[in-house]
Amino acid sequence: MTRDALEELAAGFLSGSLPRDQWNHIAHLSVGAWHVHRFGVDQAIARLRAGIRALNDRHGTPNTTTTGYHETVTVAYARLIEEFLSAFEPGTPLERRVSHLVTGPLSERSFLMKFWSRPLLMSGAARAAWVAPDLEPLALPPEALPRRTQ
DSSP, rough: OOOOHHHHHHHHHHHHSSSSGGOHHHHHHHHHHHHHHHHOOOHHHHHHHHHEEEEEEEETTSSSSSSOHHHHHHHHHHHHHHHHHHHTTTTTHHHHHHHTTTTTTTGGGTTGGGGOOOHHTSSSHHHHHHHOSSSSSSSOGGGGSOOOOO
């Protein structure tokens, strides 16, 4: 991913102009990384929460206990992305880190199933509010971390 492409994606998210067909899992991860890098994890979570809900509204996707915004998934990925981004050598450009993020293990749609059982993660409670993992503590396994030389 280029710097311009990442900035354009983030701008589309922030303005609410990102088309629905471009708001996919990779876009979620990329926008999440952009936010974590720019604002830190706590502020990124708050901004992502509001932005995802607003974009869903714009796309006509209801934010309910069965569809739309998912709090536990958003918080989990923001925390994992923070850990991932910080594993790179200082000064590594964000777009290079994001390229590794979206092509590595963390980009697998089933990645969170290492930490949560499907019934718990897909529950209305987990969608509405943070629910701690029930299988393993939330932390990137070594194979998901970039080598420090990148």
